[in-house]
Amino acid sequence: MSQNVTSAIPKPEHPRPQLVRDKWMNLNGTWGFEIDAGDSGLERGLTTRELNSGIRVPFAPESVLSGIGHVDFMEAVWYRRTVTIPADWAGQNVLLHFGAVDHDATVWVNGVEVARHRGGFTPFTADLGGVVEPGADAVIVVRARDSRHGMQARGKQATWYNNTHCQYTRTTGIWQTVWMEAVPEVYIKHLRMTPNLADSSITVEVPISQNRTGHTVSAILSDGSGGRVEASIKADLDLTPTLHLNIPAELLRPWSIEDPFLYDLEVNVLDDAGDVVDHVDSYAAIRSIALDGKVVRINGEAVFQRLVLDQGYWPDSLMTSPDEAALIKDIELSMAAGFNGARLHQKVFEERFLYHADRLGYLLWGEFGDWGVSGAGTVGHNQQPTPSFVAQWLEVLRRDYNHPAIIGWCPLNETHQVLHDRLTVLDDVTQAMFLATKLADPTRPVIDASGYSHRIRETDIYDAHSYQQDPERFRIEQEGLAENKPYINRKEDGQEYSVPYAGQPYFVSEFGGIWWNESEAKQAADGTDLSTSWGYGQRVGSEEEFYGRFDGLCSVLLENPDMFGYCYTQLTDVFQEKNGIFAFDRSTKFDLARIRASQTRQAAVETRGK
Template sequence: MTPAMPKPEHPRPQLVRDKWLNLNGTWGFEIDAGDSGLERGLTTRELNSEILVPFAPESALSGIEHVDFMEAVWYRRTVTIPQEWAGQNVLLHFGAVDHDATVWVNGVEVARHRGGFTPFTADLEGVVEPGTDAVIVVRARDSRHEMQARGKQATWYNNTHCQYTRTTGIWQTVWMEAVPAVHIKRLRMTPNLADSSITLEVPVSQNRSGHTVTAVLSDGSGMRIEESAKADLDLTPSLRLSIPEGSLRPWSIEDPFLYDLEVCVRNGSGEVVDHVSSYAAVRSIALDGKVVRINGKAVFQRLVLDQGYWPESLMTSPDEAALVRDIELSMAAGFNGARLHQKVFEERFLYHADRLGYLVWGEFGDWGVSGGGTIGHNQKPTASFVAQWLEVLKRDFNHPSIIGWCPLNETHQILHDRLTVLDDVTEAMFLATKLADPTRPVIDASGYAHRIRETDIYDSHSYEQDPDRFRIEQQGLAEGKPYINRKADGEEYSVPYAGQPFFVSEFGGIWWNEVEARQAVKGSDVSTSWGYGQRVSSEEEFYTRFDGLCSVLLDNPDMFGYCYTQLTDVFQEKNGIFNFDRSNKFHLERIRASQTRPAAIEGGN
């Protein structure tokens, strides 16, 4: 049973203040099929139904479960601003609203935002006062007729193949917090393993004479480092926190150690005017030939493709435990990380990945353009992709679990002598990533069209199901001629491989549905599921194929990792290690045994 306050946890674990208010729960709701609600006065009247936020109206947990297309939806809620927030500014935060959002408070438009995966904030200064009511109205537009970043959301009515039920409107936590006029906006932490330090940037909202920022780093065992800097000269004061010899514990999958971090702003009289709690970690990522090193050590990345869907709540996790469980299930199966595939996961997922030592690649949800537009020369993502991706990088820069960025996925674009909008967007997203984060490797686009010669990582996708043919397909990497995705007629998508670290970032996808397999044996194979290639006929055949495919990549001394498709079944797609409800589908010890022996790049046989 869903609680009255779903997902009550603080949604931003790396920047926590004491004065905050979770706004999840029951809101007024109305479907606006013709997107005429503004003309019909929906900003000023009660709505005709109710919804449980933050669950999307397509989901069962929302109480709506309307799965047809919705051009626009509206939300309404009245909130009393706590009296104890007197003298503070009120910030209204949205974790994610799909896709174009407009927000009014007490009849005043306070925010507009484009993009279904990234957070945005409305400053309510001058609009509401502590002790008074705030009437919050949200309109979310999610047109099926426009090019937009959809991830795996179906662009036609039914779920089909690897496209799933859509998400419209609010799907992550809505919340408020009280901040002073001079406050910390968002911390930025850059680890420096080589000199045992963390560079901490503390952007502030204003520069007031005499103000300072102070940071305290501690390890729970007596180590305490305190540094201060002026906050009245620069919008982003910077501090260097040097960790004493003997107190350094690099973050790793074996020891995912997190330091406690407290940061405050003081005025000219020394009084604390703003205070936030956070955490930090120290680890390094380096590229050495074809090896990706973490803290100087070759670590074979045994990744799984995680789509981040749940049957009852779609892209929103049903609760906190569900986030933790997916990581623990993956690790129990022998994976040490994931490609967070075609959506931007909730920040609390990354927090749990940080504390559990789980490697992840951050990714943007661009694949809907491929699925909904013309695949090939005319695919045209927009400049909005770049803006939204920069919001992702800003939000997630500090997480030590993120060990690479993947701005685009499977951009089908033939390599020819004319530049296109897709070429421009690919280059813009790659360059923006390198500028925003010079500390992590970037892959220009996963699979298919590699268009940036200086991409840090090169990859391909292969769903070849026969291990022997898969080995032959992949053996050219030793001679600098890896398997590269091409059109069926041989036309090229990509610039030539230049010796970068290489991995097969999608493989496997072994199709197994026990019920349908039994029906097939009886001669009544009416398949309603989907998977890659020829499905296995028995569970034992699955283990043999899984072991064979993994062995090809583990045994390749030039392969730094892989990503198996996928963690769970998702709706009709039956190629998960677990069922869609996360129940066991296989004997995990056999799945784990196929993966956990040392890989060749780690010094294995």
């Protein structure tokens, strides 16, 4: 059966736009639910009985849209739903997919454990072969453990009860789409598409479930106007059949922010009789990324990256977008303000957000939600690093490798730890995540850790975070880059966080954060300010003062010929953090024409990089 999209199903769109089959079923909607405060549910039989309340999946129980709205800590939560597998899936295997479950998940179907997964940001799949057949009922039970204690990648989720500064309401349990699909015995597991603009080709690796004798894998790339490129290869000679799609000049159309062109892609597995046994629809793009001294080139051109920090939170749904329109709106708002991309900050965004960035020409830096690992323990946000970060990050890279909008990776953020003469777990984890990223994806630049502790000398990109609010002081702070002595984050006592700068492309990957809320500013002016809001530096006294400060800070970086980009903090207010270009509900705070004018002047590096 094809997906029947109705308003009754939250977020009904296919969650994986680059690997789509016809036979799939969205399982979002009402599930049984129970909070397990003592994580004793397994002993109390929660795998075998109905649960005591209901929840609206895929919204986390802390959120308003879930129907729960419980914001206190939950050691564990349970979900339960009975689903009838479509009878017309007969002869197929059934895969049960979870977009993301925070944090440690166990899944049972009809009383059989079918999956375990660690990590709150990445997808996982359970093969239900031998457990349930098409036409039968599947009783799905999920336990998600999300302890406030111990080593865990949380991103911006507060480890104390209240939201404070830039720590936000937690997300527990299922927070991305749950779905099923039918696949044949020999099926495509995923696709890995590598563009090579230099020789006008796209390589498509096609891992399949079995390399059966006589089977072939084929791919058809089309431009939507009749132009086609085809390739096929035997499926029984290599563990991962690899196709090379050579694009003739008349069909070559590189992806760029001005022309974000996407080719349609069909991939098939055919049996020895030539019949299609598996078919997926996808899309692909061709573009290049290269480093030239301090310049980052896209398709050979220096493109100043006018990025905005995007936390990806919404008032009523937290880390989950309320609907598809919300994902699109955030990109469109950012572009309307003059940004050409985003640093996706401290969470792994829903894949449909990446799809819309692909089609709209919106640059992205992918990031893991580690903040702020320091080796200092679990107090506040100072989480201990753990080797499981590496496994989770590799799952991110596998899921998101194919998206042309992603132009760089940032495994870690603000790893606050000074350099000293003994190696730490943080050093091991940083090295492992950097090397894993380079091995998994040699096509994109990698920052070892954004801001503060650069610990890898060969990091592709060097950056710093600076919330200096005075434009002239900011200019003085940043002018050393011309002599290869850039601003580097250090502790107040002068201890070093980072290995020395070695001439890499450099940008200020967090700046601004200008604190402004009109109603609170009026209260402050008359001495009745009772707000608990937060932002960086001294709050501006008027909207006009904001424009002057914003323009001045942007000018410092745009006019620096050695700066390849910047990332302004941030796209929207988030809870008490009132330093967004837009309010938390996405309403307008400023004159976007003035914000845009401050950013869209030609950057010095774009002139130098011609």
